[in-house]
Amino acid sequence: MSLIAILDIAHPDLALTPTIRDCPEVSIEVVPHSTTDPETGLFFYLVEGADETFEDVLERDHTVTDWMLVDDLGSTRIYRFQHAEDTVLISPMTTELGGLLLNAESTERGWTNRLHLPDREALAELWDCCEERDISFELRRMFRQDEWTSETVPEVTDEQRAALVSAHEEGYFEEPRETSLEELADRLGISPTAVGGRIRRGTGKLVESTLREE
Structure with a gap:
């Protein structure tokens, strides 16, 4: 039996936080099922509501070293970002604890994350890791999952x-x-x-x- 935890995190050096702060009208979401090469640190994001100033803001974002527009669907765009080495990321911490990042969506201050974790102990360790790094950590809710399925049931944020x-x-x-x-x-x-x-x-x-x- 595993644990699903939904939590809010915030930190000045958290991925894309400067862009989230300067573009409050934009919604950013991690692209589901996209893979990340740990050596390059490439991440894919779905961006909605971006205007002509969005990419100017990206250029000033200290958590981003390189970016590429993958697809422009009008009001929705897909970007590939490479983050700076000192960028704070929740996904590597989750992976080290045997967990998975199922979904992440931007909020006014940072990110709401849906995590699949082995147990409560892993959640407590994640909280400790965030506390050590001064990452704001707010648990919204958690629940047990009786069995694993390769198809993640979509849930509205x-x-x-x-x-x-x-x-x-x-x-x-x-x-x-x-x-x-x-x-x-x-x-x-x-x-x-x-x-x-x-x-x-x-x-x-x-x-x-x-x-x-x-």
């Missing part, structure tokens, strides 16, 4: 859940709509682009986990 619930309560899904993305953005304190992205990704995960056939 807390941010996506908040956007979906607000949209439903305010009548965004009604016909005709009773609210707009702009009004939802004011309620949630984020940009309309970010709200739209969270609703779209959250809906996609719900469809994948409940309606798609095996």
Whole structure:
């Protein structure tokens, strides 16, 4: 039996933190199932809501030594980043403890991570590692997983859940709509682009986990 832990982390040298701070309207998510070469430190990210200034901000981000735009899908882009050697990363710590990083999405201060860990002891060791490095560590929730499956069941993040619930309560899904993305953005304190992205990704995960056939 293993443990699923969902936690928030923050640190000035955490990957892409300067960009997250300077581009609050942008949503950044680790690309699922992408591989990372430990020798090169290459990571792939899904970026939503970036404007023409985003790449200028990347150039000033001290956690990034090199970047490449892999694909531009309009409001969504895929980037490959190479991080500086002193960049703080949660994934190597998790791997050393026998765990896996299942999902990571940017927040206002840092990242929300969904981790697969062997047990509570591994979670406690991870907390100790973060405390030693002055990494802010806030456990949102955790639960047991009785068996391992190679297919990770998609789960909406807390941010996506908040956007979906607000949209439903305010009548965004009604016909005709009773609210707009702009009004939802004011309620949630984020940009309309970010709200739209969270609703779209959250809906996609719900469809994948409940309606798609095996």
